[in-house]
Amino acid sequence: MGQFAVIGLGRFGSAASLELMKMGHSVLGVDTNGKVVDKLADQITHAVIADVTDREALEELGLDNYDVVLVAIGEDVQASLLCVVHLKSLAISTIWVKATSHAQHLILSKLGVARIIHPEEEMGIRVAQALSYPMVNDY
Ligand code: ATP
Numbered sequence: 001m002g003q004f005a006v007i008g009l010g011r012f013g014s015a016a017s018l019e020l021m022k023m024g025h026s027v028l029g030v031d032t033n034g035k036v037v038d039k040l041a042d043q044i045t046h047a048v049i050a051d052v053t054d055r056e057a058l059e060e061l062g063l064d065n066y067d068v069v070l071v072a073i074g075e076d077v078q079a080s081l082l083c084v085v086h087l088k089s090l091a092i093s094t095i096w097v098k099a100t101s102h103a104q105h106l107i108l109s110k111l112g113v114a115r116i117i118h119p120e121e122e123m124g125i126r127v128a129q130a131l132s133y134p135m136v137n138d139y
Contacts, residue, residue, distance in 0.1 A: 001025055005061070005069045007052050007083060009036045012098055012119060013072030017044050030061065052083040055090075063092050068114075071097040077104050084111055 002025045006017045009031040017027045017040065027044040031037050032051045041047040050057045052073075063069050069092050073080040077100060087095050088111060096115040099105045108116050 002067045003065065004028070005030065005063050005066045007031075007069065007071045008073035008080075008098075009033075009040055009047075010072065010074060012074065013070070014040055016070060016072060021045070028061070028063075028066070052086070053079050055086045058083065058086050059090055063087065064090065066092075068094045068096055071095065074098060074100055077101065080104070081107060081111075084108065084113060088112070 002020075004017075004020050004025055005028040006013045006020075007030045009017065009029050013029070013031075014036070017029050020027050021044055028046045028048065029037070029040050029044045030048050030050050030052060032049065034049050037047045037049050048061065050061060052058050052071075069087055071080055071083055071087075073083065080097065081104065084095060084097060094114045096117060097108050097113050098117045098119060099108055105116055105118070
């Protein structure tokens with residue numbers, strides 16, 4: 001069983017959190033929005049309100065015990081990048097980040113992030129594969 005932290009519980013972050021729970025993993029979800037955190041509180045291992053642009057708040061989450069920290073903040077690129085810089089300075093080893101632009105991708109790759117996710121492109125490829133090979137359609 002893995003231990004994962006998901007930062008940003010929008011559509012992407014909450015779907016990833018719930019799927020990880022279904023697979024039997026432990027999930028800490030973090031968001032600034034109390035409503036979003038309340039909604040997921042009963043469905044994931046821990047749900048916490050915190051602003052991850054605040055280094056101290058991030059440090060208090062004790063993320064060094066987690067296998068992977070997934071940063072799933074979309075719109076606010078500055079918040080996402082600042083969070084990654086803080087995670088790096090806290091020596092978090094494996095960071096995955098949802099990216100929204102080429103510029104963000106470039107910065108994230110310079111920061112040494114383990115995996116940069118482009119949901120639209122990746123989903124487009126999966127849909128093309130599903131259309132081409134309907135017999136191995138997995139969703
Ligand atoms: P999705 O497409 O997954 O719904 P999105 O790409 O529209 O998301 P946002 O809604 O901008 O992305 O961000 C996802 C979540 O991240 C939101 O619930 C938002 O409250 C949260 N978030 C944004 N900034 C911070 C922050 N500084 N600290 C913690 N959570 C944050």
